Amino acid sequence: MxxxxxxxxxxxxxxxxxxxxxxxxxxxxxxxxxxxxxxxxxxxxxxxxxxxxxxxxxxxxxxxxxxxxxxxxxxxxxxxxxxxxxxxxxxxxxxxxxxxxxxxxxxxxxxxxxxxxxxxxxxxxxxxxxxxxxxxxxxxxxxxxxxxxxxxxxxxxxxxxxxxxxxxxxxxxxxxxxxxxxxxxxxxxxxxxxxxxxxxxxxxxxxxxxxxxxxxxxxxxxxxxxxxxxxxxxxxxxxxxxxxxxxxFTSDGLALERGPVVAVDAGAEQVARATAAGAPYLLLTDADGKPLGWVAPQDAAGGADKVAVGSLLPYGRPFAAGRESLRDALDCAVLSPTGWAVAVDEQGAVAGVVSQEAIGAAIRSAHAGQREDGPAVPVRTTKAEVAT
Amino acid sequence: MSGPGFFDIPSDLQNSYLGLVGLHVEEALIPVAIGLAVALPLGQLCVRFSWLYPPVLWITTVLYAIPSLAFFIFLIDYTGATRTTVMIPLTVYSLVLLVPAFVDGVRSVPQETLSAAKAMGFGPVQRYLKVQLPIAVPAIIAGLRVAVASSISLVSIGALIGNQGALGNLLQDAILYHRSNLALNSVLTTAVLAVLLDIALVLLRMALTPWMPRSGRAARRAARDAAVEPAGRAALEDASV
Amino acid sequence: MSIFQFISDFFRDSAHWHGQDGIPHRVLEHLGYSFMALGIAAGLALPVGLVTGHTGRGGNALALIATAARALPSYGLLVLMFFWLGIGLTPVMIPLVALAVPPILLTSYEAMRTVDPAPVDAARGMGMGPAAVLFQVELPVALPLILSGLRSAAIQVVSTTAIAATVSLGGLGRFVIDGLYQRNYETVVGGATLIAGLALAMIALFWLVGRVAVSPGVRGGR
Incomplete structure (x- = not known):
């Protein structure tokens, strides 16, 4: 010392x-x-x-x-x-x-x-x-x-x-x-x-x-x-x-939703179920589960396989669920045309999607947790990734 | 006190003390003036066509290395044992000192300054006269200071090729007549001339460049540039290619 | 007869290659005087220039000394010293040293001034002592400029050593002075050629020294 x-x-x-x-x-x-x-x-x-x-x-x-x-x-x-x-x-x-x-x-x-x-x-x-x-x-x-x-x-x-x-x-x-x-x-x-x-x-x-x-x-x-x-x-x-x-703050605690995520080969029935989840847009993924883009539910009502990939809204930069911070998650949501952030796992497959409102709630509870428990544990393992 | 006085000049020189001083200044300064007149356009060419500068620098380095005495002797065959023979090498030395001084001076003008001048609507001639030349003045004067000092000193060596050395001729006579006073007179007069001309050039620089600091770093830089002229310049230039 | 004819006659005459008045002996004498003067000047000026440059003080005083020394006419000084000190090496060395000191002094000062302070700071911070910093960090970088000053001095000294003959010393000036006295133009031109050749050889010598002694990292970095 x-x-x-x-x-x-x-x-x-x-x-x-x-x-x-x-x-x-x-x-x-x-x-x-x-x-x-x-x-x-x-x-x-x-x-x-x-x-x-x-x-x-x-x-x-x-x-x-x-x-x-x-x-x-x-x-x-x-x-x-x-x-x-x-x-x-x-x-x-x-x-x-x-x-x-x-x-x-x-x-x-x-x-x-x-x-x-x-x-x-x-x-x-x-x-x-x-x-x-x-x-x-x-x-x-x-x-x-x-x-x-x-x-x-x-x-x-x-x-x-x-x-x-x-x-x-x-x-x-x-x-x-x-x-x-x-x-x-x-x-x-x-x-x-x-x-x-x-x-x-x-x-x-x-x-x-x-x-x-x-x-x-x-x-x-x-x-x-x-x-x-x-x-x-x-x-x-x-x-x-x-x-x-x-x-x-880690993005661990974010409640990721799987509901609005549909595979590109999903039929009309699966799309209807996803639409019922209540999200304003659906995220289409390819066969490996990697994100392709957002689509409005009414445009995909006939089945995701009928949607032209070229007409999808871009999904922006996804964040690494759990490994990146709340700041990254919020940044993704702000930059996304739909206002929803896309979380991916280590293989790049979609882990779920999360709305700005949900991130806002996570931020509020993180702050509250910190006030009660003293300083939050720094996200040490993610520090190197934050810098890259 | 018997014998000739300090300022009594032996009759074989066929000149008075002041006559010798005038002759010395003339033999020293005419070459510098011609050198400057040639160096400005030649330097401008080197600035314009930068590929020209390295070879010019090497030629000048070699020319500057030729000893004055040898130079005089090579020329006797063509121009005889005359003042011209003394002044030609001095012209070459001055030229050789002034070209790099000019080129480095002009090159020291920052590119942004030139761009700014261009943007303000200065034409090429105006840029040269109103921007480049004034900023190059300190470097040119530094070159002139060395050229004048070495010219003043080297005229004396002309005495060796048949009394063409003005004040240097006193040295020959000092030996001939065993009058050490004549040698002292020659050295002192030459040194005083060199110092006076140097002061004149410093005053000239101050008058021409009121924006420059009066001493300190700039003066030292000029002095160093002068000391490594022109061989050192070539060495530094060589290092960069 | 052309000047080149004189030169070739001079070098072809086998009498010029032997003895006291032979070319090899005179060249060695000439180099002896020159390097002695250069050595004395370097011994005086290098330490002063390096130390003042290192500390950064006294630069204006050095510039003044150099200007004053430049105003002294070498030939006149030689004759004057000959009167005051008689025949010998000392009266020759004084003007030659006075000639060589200013360029060495100024360039070594300026060479040390222009050394980048960052590597010096890094070296000290790594635990290098003052002597190691000087010899391992500052000097290698300052070397090109120092060498250029030594080269200027060497060229001027070799040129000026020729006038030593006017006060009865040897060296290549002998050919010129004796030749002028005897109106033997062949010897005069031959001697002048040798002096010029020797001065040019100094350029080559210092170019070589620079190649060997200066690190490629310094040469390329400028």
Whole structure:
């Protein structure tokens, strides 16, 4: 555990970067420091590996003061990833990744072997090993940066706005990759960003900092969204925090209806039974149970097999029942031309359909449940999927 | 104090002190002026047809590497031991310094600036005169500063090919008559000339580019550009292809 | 007789290939003076340029020194030193070193200034000591610009070493100065050709050094 104990950083010119900050960063999880520019989040991170020395206060790593060991030994025990990756342009990718193992005295062959192994782990083609940084895209360079930080298998990973300089699509895939790696490795990660969405997407714990270097709130993301500590945090979270908070409720509890679902070869009788379920539209599925599209009951009265597939209303993007969150379910329903969301199972077959009203009811009961039982359990297993 | 004074010039030079100064400035600056006059259109060609720039840069690098003394000697066969022989190599050196200075200066004009000028309805000629040339001025002046300083210094070497070195001729006479004062006079006068002309060029840049910072980073950059001219430029350019 | 005839006559004359006044001996002398001056200049200017560039202070002072040094005429300085110090290596070294210092100083300063700070930060954060950061991260990236400064200096020094002969020293300038004195145009042109050839050889030398010493990642990355 990294314990930051009433740490203050004041510069000679009088500006206070970090003001009496105390924070317990839990092991094996991702703690995000987030806030507007000038809030001291990067300074805080850099004090953990002593790139910046605090003016007062102390930082403990597993119970002992970080100033007790030689500074370079400390840094070698912590992976460090920065914006734009900061790769060594005169070294090949594999040698960039092997930097810390080489400093720790590994022989060249072993260090390179380890580097190649890591390339696979961060999703880089091994064919890139002998390339130089300038030959890689920004996203690839950032993956190299992560691999380089992981090379000596440090228990702690410090990441300073690592994904800020890449475009949103690449950023999303890097975030997903980080969550995947974290599931495998379980590092203690301190992650700095100014992007609250990124913080919510990847953080197990989020420290919101305000200008002047003070902590505004330290909480898990769903708690941050449900009960921001003050107006500053509320503002910083943005206007749609209610919607974003739905990411943390599973779609497990949704009452999926099978009634309005009919196979494409269903006769008039089956259609009549489905119509009786009372839904305004029927969902047609193919022989494997995969969705084809919506049809009004009167148009299918003569039997589903008489309906031309081309005339069906599109079913939009279905959500994965149980594995995706209520936010995804609501999004599907809002985007659907019929106002009903389509839930599919792992094979892509229709598990059922659900109306906006039913989702609304689920949201209300989820909120109620949370108020009674304290913070809802985060949908940890779905986090990686949320990010993809 | 007996003997000739500091500013007494031996009669074999057939000139007064001020006459030598004038001659020195003339022999140094005419080549720079011709060099500039050729460099502007040639540089513009290199900007227009960018494939032309790398070969031009390599030719200039090679020409610049030819020692002045050797250059003078090769020319004696054609132009004799005259002032022309001294001024031709100096013209070539100036040209060689100014072409890359101009091209880099013009290239430093951001593409958005040119697009903006285009969008505002500037024609190609107006764009060149009102946008590209003014923004390239600092780089051109930086090139001129090196060209003038090296020209002033190299004129003296003309003394070796038969008293064509203006103030440099004093050096020959200093050795001939064992008058160290003449050597000191030559060095000091040449150095003062170089410094004065350098100051004049800095003032000229300030007058032409009131939007530029007066010192600091820009000045250092110009100084570095000057120091690596033109061989270093070619090396950097080479690295990019 | 054309200049090329002179050149070919000069190189064909077997007398020019032996002894004290032979081409090989004069070339070695010339290179000896040049590299000695270059070595002294690099020894003075490189550490200063690298350190000031690393810390980022004193850039304007360096620019001033360079401008002042450029104003000093090499030939005049040589003759003056000859008067003050007599015949010897020192009066030759002073103007040559003064000539070589500014380009080395300025380019090494600027080379360090323009090193991307991100990899340096990353290296420190990974636990690299200051010396390792300098030699393993900053210098490899700064090398092309440093080499270009050394090359400029080398070309100018090799060219200017020729005037050492005017104060009774050796080197390829001997052919030119003696030839001018004896009105032996063949020797003059031959010597000039050798000096020009040597200066051009510096371009080739530094091109080679760049190929070998500069990482392809740096060359391609610019």
């Amino acid at each position: 990294i314990q930051i104990e009433s740490v203050t950083k004041r510069y000679p010119d009088g500006t206070t970067a970090v003001d009496d900050l105390s924070l317990d960063i839990p092991d094996g999880s991702i703690t995000v420091l987030v806030g507007p520019s000038g809030c001291g989040k990067t300074t805080t991170l850099r004090m953990v590996n002593r790139m910046v020395e605090p003016t007062s206060g102390r930082i403990l790593l597993d119970g002992s003061d970080i100033t007790e060991q030689p500074v370079n030994a400390l840094r070698r025990s912590m992976g460090y990833v920065i914006q734009n990756a900061g790769l060594f342009q005169h070294r090949t990718i594999v040698d960039n990744i092997a930097t810390v193992p080489r400093m720790l005295g590994w022989d060249r062959r072993k260090a390179r072997e380890r580097a190649r192994e890591l390339m696979g782990r961060v999703g880089l083609d091994e064919a890139l090993a002998k390339r130089y940084p300038y030959q890689l895209s920004g996203g690839q360079q950032q993956r190299v940066g992560v691999a380089r930080a992981l090379a000596a298998d440090p228990p702690v990973l410090l990441m300073d706005e690592p994904f800020s300089a890449v475009d949103p699509i690449v950023r999303k895939s890097l975030q997903a990759e980080l969550l995947r790696i974290q599931q495998e490795l379980g590092k203690t990660i301190v992650f700095v960003t100014h992007d609250i969405d990124e913080a919510i997407r990847i953080g197990d714990m989020i420290a919101v900092m305000r200008t002047g270097g003070r902590l505004a709130q330290f909480a898990p993301p769903q708690e941050l969204l449900s009960s921001p500590a003050d107006e500053f945090v509320e503002d910083f979270l943005g206007t749609d925090r209610g919607i974003r908070r739905l990411s943390f």
